[in-house]
Amino acid sequence: MTPPLKTLELRELSVHYGKLQALRGVDLALSAGEVLILAGPNGAGKSTLIKYLLGLVKPSAGALYVDGARRGVDDGLKRDLGYLPESVAFAENLDGEQVLRFFARARGVPRQRVHQVLARVGLLHAARRRVRGYSRGMRQRLGLGVAILSEPRLLILDEPTGGLDQEGLEVLWSVLAEWRAADRLVLMATHDLTLVERRVDRMCLLEGGSVRALDTPTRLRELAALPVRVSFRLADPRDGVEALVAQARGFADGGEVALREDMLSVEVPPARLLPLLQLHMDLGKLVQGVRVEEPGLDAVYDHLLEEAT
């Protein structure tokens, strides 16, 4: 029996489509218990990277290391991976159960697992309904069911949030949590950064086929050093507000300061956050409450991308 997959590492991976270079010397490692997202504009190389891991494209240079050993994308790795394609549709003449049964037969998964998976993705009620009658979200859930059917060590998800309603998103989050808890690996390409940022461990930003940034959301946020928005709820907007606004402007360092009814919002550089909060402590009765909003991962993404170009 082969030991469970623990790490995947791409070293100097390059892929060409004729004269077009889709990936340029990509270095990327993925470890057990980690959820890593691939982000980047269209044409950045996300799909090519996924296709390489699925064994659909051949590299022009570089290699894949599995658990430290140099290895191509072989049948052994293919047996250990589950894949959800973007906007997957499936054969419309078949019902959901028949679709899953095919993949169960192909992967040697026991038949009873099909019903477990249908229940897991919330499609048990539609198991005998033809895929033709499925909504986009239901097809996406079925695709997720196909991906997790064999409980693969490596889960590759391409835009998994597309078409999912809140219930579907909850299913996706629970799958990510389960894979992380079971020390498995998840690689996910997505544009919904805000939606997924609390559920991922690291983000890899690709641009022009190269890795522009690769770190945890927290570290990337620090790297971007984008302003933090602090909102003070004032006890009485008429009482000493001018002085407060003036003080806030001093901290904002050119960032936005806005007073709307009883709410004073200030954008401050991350380094000024603590002194500003100290001001709130000093003001005592003037301020009733305070809320700190860090920039979303999408803003961090935009900033890093702008810097890269």
Place this chain on the structure above:
Amino acid sequence: MGRVALALVHQELLERTRDRWVLVISGLFALLASGVSLYGRSEELTATRLIGPSLVTLASLFVPLVALILGHDAVVGERERNTLGLLLSLPVRRFEVILAKFVGRLLALGGAIGLGLGAAVLFASAENRAVLLQLILPTLLLGAAFLSVGVLLSTLVSRQLTSASLVVATWFLLVFFYDLGLLGLMVVTDGQVAPETISTLVTVNPAGLFRLEMMQRFAGPDVLEGLGVGVAPPGSAATIGLWTLWILAPVASSSLILTLKKVT
């Protein structure tokens, strides 16, 4: 064939038996074949004089159409549904995918042909049944050849609509216009084209080969003499070679194209 390919054969068969177009055309073929059989029985005509040639004509029209329809979305359908990458991410070789798709669809086609000719055999008189049974294997070969072409077309294009248009065009070209074209050629050249050339041109088309073979079996070697066309049947080895080529070459080409083509 490995486990994935066998599962795919099963899946293809299941999916095709639920395809309404295949069901409608197969049903119509069965209905017309039964009608021919019943008419022949009521007229007390022998199978070789009426039923056989009529069924050959019917089969040469319907079977290529069903086969092309069956094959037209084999690869491009997966491509459009975004499942081709998913399928190829399974531990399976690309030629196995093509082979499994061909075999699964051929089984479905076999069912459709069995239904149509089976109905004809069922309604035929006892003495005609043995003659009609001779149609089954050549009809299957005809279907397999056109199915193979359909699979090839589905591998070449990137949109299912294009593939559908191409299979309809192929059907018209090989089943309808090809023979008309040959007749036109003879008229235009005032019969100057050598009979051997015409003979070769007829037999390189699978629909022509099927019609020629079966017509000669049912109506005798002089069947086309009345039209002024002296078409000699190819020998057994040539016939087997032609069928093998028509069935295997497009499937092999599909495998090669799928191996070389970028999967989107």
